[in-house]
Amino acid sequence: MGEGARDEVTLQIGGMSCASCAGRIEKALGKLPGVSSVVNLALNSAHITFDRNQTSVGKLADTIRSAGYSVADESRSFDIDGMTCANCALRVEKALGKLPGITEANVNFALERADIRTLPGQLDDADVIAAVEKAGYHAVSRNKSDPANGQQDIEKNGFDKSLLWLGASIILTAPLVAQMIWMYLGINYHLNPWAELALATPVQFLIGWRFYRGAWMALRNASANMDVLVALGTSAAYLLSLYNMLVAGHDGQTHLYFEASAAIITLILAGKIMEERAKRGASAAIRELMALRPRRARKLDQDNGEVEIDIAELVIGDIVRVLPGERVPVDGKVSAGESELDESLITGETRPVARVPGDTVVGGAVNGTGRLDVEVTAIGEDTTLSRIIRLVEQAQTGKAPVQKLVDKVSGIFVPVVVLIALVTFGGWLLFGATMEASIVAAVSVLVIACPCALGLATPTALVAGTGAAAKSGILIRNFDALEQAHNVDTVIFDKTGTLTEGKPTVRDIKHAEGTDEAGLLRMVAAVQAASEHPLARAIVNAARKQEIKIPDITDFNSKTGAGVQAKVEDHNVVIGNEAMLADLGIGLPDGDLGSKIADYEGRGQTVILVAIDGRFAGFITLEDRIRASAKQAITDLKARGINSIMLSGDGEDVASYVAEQLGLEEGRGRIRPQDKAREVEKLRKAGRHVAMVGDGINDAPALAAADVGIAMGGGTDVAMETAGITLMRSDPALVEGAIDVSIATRRKIAQNLFWAFAYNVIGVPLAAFGILSPAIAGAAMALSSVSVVSNSLLLRRWKVRGEKS
DSSP states (O other), X not given: OOOOOEEXXXXXXXXXXXXXXXXXXXXXXXXXXXXXXXXXXXXXEEEEEEETTTOOHHHHHHHHHHTTOEEOOEEEEEEEEOOOSHHXXXXXXXXXXXXXXXXXXXXETTTTEEXXXXXXXXXXXXXXXXXXXXXXXXXXXOOOSOHHHHHHHHHHHHHHHHHHHHHHHXXXXXXXXXXXXXXXXXXXXXXXXXXXXXXXXXXXXXXXXXXXXXXXXXXXXXXXXXXXXXXXXXXXXXXXHHHHHHHHGGGOOSOOOHHHHHHHHHHHHHHHHHHHHHHHHHTHHHHHHHHTOOSEEXXXXXXXXXXXXXXXXXXXXXXXXXXXXXXXXXEEEEEEOOEEEEOHHHHOOOSOEEEOTTOEEOTTOEEOSSOEEEEEEEOGGGSHHHHHHHHHHHHHTOOOHHXXXXXXXXXXXXXXHHHHHHHHHHHHHHTTOOHHHHHHHHHHHHHHOOHHHHHHHHHHHHHHHHHHHHHTTEEEOOHHHHHHHTTOOEEEEEIIIIIBOSOOEEEEEEEOTTOOHHHHHHHHHHHHTTOOOHHHHXXXXXXXXXXXXXXXXXXXXXETTTEEEEEETTEEEEEEOHXXXXXXXXXXXXXXXXXXXXXXXXXXXXXXXXXXXXXXXXXXXXXXXXXXXXXXXXXXXXXXXXXXXXXXXXXHHHHHXXXXXXXXXXXXXXXXXXXXXXXXXXXXXTTOOEEEEEOSGGGHHHHHHXXXXXXXXXXXXXXXXXXXXXXXXXXXXXXXXXXXXXXHHXXXXXXXXXXXXXXXXXXXHHHHTTOSOHHHHHHHHHHHHHHHHHHHHGGGGOOOTTOOO
């Protein structure tokens, strides 16, 4: 049986405390047929690919819950009309169960109501209603509140609750720790043992219940995690103290460790709260992008004038009005008005950009002082902002190759630590230590070991790095691109639209005897009107500016990389390069006209040769201005030791001129699309690490062949889908930025892994030899995760070189 249709879904997971948890969830999901998953501890999420014919989102969620974790979802209710029996309810239930993002669906025939649980952001009410309608029934939403706001409230309340638990834990633990401080200050004062018991017990079993619950869930699923270590260590300290207290009686002439067990729980709880806050900071870029999505729009209605409606009700072709200071609700084209837009959070461009009728605008951009009427060209998931969010999310769910090693280490980490604790306990007893001292040393080993730091080292750096890059206009689609970018030693640039503005303009029209300038332009524009090539559009625009009427054509024929020909008013018109004319037996003229062709090409202008009815008729020159930032971009790459090469379909003279102006190592012309890909492969076989930068369909093969494909955001969808990195504004300087953020992110990952391993490699032996007390060991464990995540957060400061903070 062939593989069924593949779906993808991202689930938000609660209850993960370390890399062992992530590994356990991946293992549980991997047992389901047709399922592959990547669990990201930093984002508390699982990105899952599954065969919808073999499993469902609900089954995925149930599997995660069975492993002892929670899956974030939200409830929605609908009134169902048209059901006549229980079978109708079953049919509606089945239809709802097939929708992506549904984790549970219940339809009550008696109440004529459907209650569903769905993943946040996966479904709109309109999707649910459409599914019910398709099943033959009618549905009306009962939901008035905004799910996104509701989810934020849940997160806020959950965070506030943790703060309350931490506050209570600090209040109860403070007197226990204070008596130790008094002792170091020479004040001989101890709390009554029963008072210590009264303070420590609620911390151990009420506030610390989360660790017992997590440990039980882990052990029930035949695995172990951080909660097992904390539960074992603090329970041992607490029970040892209780035993000593009961054996010693009320005189308290023995050492109690209630302050150690309580302090460990308090410190780890504080560390977890700081860790969660830091993790949210690492993924702040996604939330900032999501916050750009307006929910309402002013639609211009012919009958009712200006009407405010929900964004989901807009359709392509609608006209929406954007007032000064408002965000543009959708992608569109300006139909009336002029203004400046702030697109910084979308493209990374810090300066406002002018927009006039005919210009495109992106949803989420902030309007300046003018009023704009915008024709809707994209809605929903097809908008630029939605695609950006999707690309960043895809990148952030990836795993670095080193993470696979970390996952293996994390999988055996807890059992190994428990074994070390047992060896420590036995070793101390063997060398004559008391039972009490042996237990204390073993407890220190248990609570200092930190699998969390290992699990967070890579994903938090990845999330922070890709988020910072996105804010600067660099979209990294997957970790492979980020992984390879730091190795790049050769960058191949396309010319048109990449190093140049991609908007050529007609400069000169030279005609031969027997025709005139307007007539030549008229014939050429007629043939080029059928093409979307930038050069063709430039010629057509020039004809329209001169108000030349463009005639129809017949027998259009195109020769890739050479030119085109067609019949215009019974004249056979050929437009192309010298090779195409030569193939047709048409030679270039001698004398002044012929010499001017080489002169124009030597100045970097593109020359289009024209023949009419088998005779040379003249030529048109076009110029595509070099981008203002291109020369500095090449200089910056050269300073890094990176070679820059330009490959262009234009003539050799044009390519050489542009290469010379920019200081490129090499500039080659007359390169066909397939030749670009071959050049990439040739360089790679020579041991070079190649990045290809382009913006057109013709660049797609080379983008795919390169180690790193980089697409200019102003280019075609094909180029952006093929490339691993997309630059949201057409600025060559961002190429160096993409390489720089790759290096910065990898550096952070290396630093994080060093610190994570160092904490454990140094801390566990110190604890085993009794140098660290349990309370200090607990503090070290809590701080290890916080330090790793905080180090990753430093990546949020990353900016493209020269960009203002």
